[in-house]
Amino acid sequence: MPKIIKNLQKEILYKSRLFLKEHGFENFTVRAVANECNIAVGTIYNYYPSKESLIANIMLDGWKEQIEMIKSKTERSFNCTYSLKIIFGYLYEYQKNYKSTWANLVNSADIENEHRAILFEELSELIHSTFLYFGVNMSPDPTAFVTEILLFETTKENIEYDDIAPFIERIIKL
Numbered sequence: 400m401p402k403i404i405k406n407l408q409k410e411i412l413y414k415s416r417l418f419l420k421e422h423g424f425e426n427f428t429v430r431a432v433a434n435e436c437n438i439a440v441g442t443i444y445n446y447y448p449s450k451e452s453l454i455a456n457i458m459l460d461g462w463k464e465q466i467e468m469i470k471s472k473t474e475r476s477f478n479c480t481y482s483l484k485i486i487f488g489y490l491y492e493y494q495k496n497y498k499s500t501w502a503n504l505v506n507s508a509d510i511e512n513e514h515r516a517i518l519f520e521e522l523s524e525l526i527h528s529t530f531l532y533f534g535v536n537m538s539p540d541p542t543a544f545v546t547e548i549l550l551f552e553t554t555k556e557n558i559e560y561d562d563i564a565p566f567i568e569r570i571i572k573l
Contacts, residue, residue, distance in 0.1 A: 404438070408446050411436055416457045420496065429453065455514040458497050465493045466521055473525070479533035483545075483567060486525060487560040491553045522546050535571050545570060 404410060414435045419427050429450050433440045447453040469489045476482040526549075527542040535541075545567055552563050 407436075407438070407442070411438075411443055411446060411453075412457060412460055415453055416461065419454065419457060424454070424497075427454065459514060459517060461493065461496065462518055462521070465489050466525065469525060473529060476529075479529060479535055479571070480564060480568065482529045482533070483526070483549075484560040484564070486522075486529070487549055487553065487563075490522070490549055491558070494553045519546060519550070522550070530571065537571065541570050 411432065415427075415432045418432055418435055422431070427450070429443050429447075430440050432453070433443055436443075443453065447456060469486055472485045472489075473482040476485060523542050523546045526546055527540070530536070530540075530542060548563065548567065552558055
């Protein structure tokens with residue numbers, strides 16, 4: 400008789416995230432996750448068609464959590480620069496959690512990459528709202544450019560927002 404596991408998809412994501420953090424991308428396999436979940440490998444494939452799909456969903460799940468944290472912090476921000484610093488900080492911490500997969504996702508030449516596109520779109524919306532809230536209303540709109548800068552710069556080691564702030568402030572004319 401097959402065992403019934405409530406919220407199996409959430410359980411797979413949760414255990415996969417823990418495994419990825421503990422063992423890294425290089426040691427991440429669907430078989431290892433299946434062992435952690437005490438399920439068959441094929442069961443995971445019922446939810447995720449590939450290892451890459453599973454990892455992308457782990458990252459997207461984590462990204463949704465980060466977006467909510469960023470929103471709650473930037474709502475209380477006192478200026479545009481501080482809001483961008485908050486966004487950068489959370490983005491930097493997020494990428495550290497997924498270091499080996501982050502650089503591949505962010506630096507992907509394939510702009511059609513579904514997961515990168517989702518991340519980019521959500522981050523762009525957040526930055527655009529920040530610009531509008533603080534009266535940064537320019538033509539052409541610098542949102543996409545600033546989003547790309549933040550995504551790229553957070554892949555670097557030991558970088559802080561203050562290192563790139565003068566450049567961004569010149570772009571948005573603060």
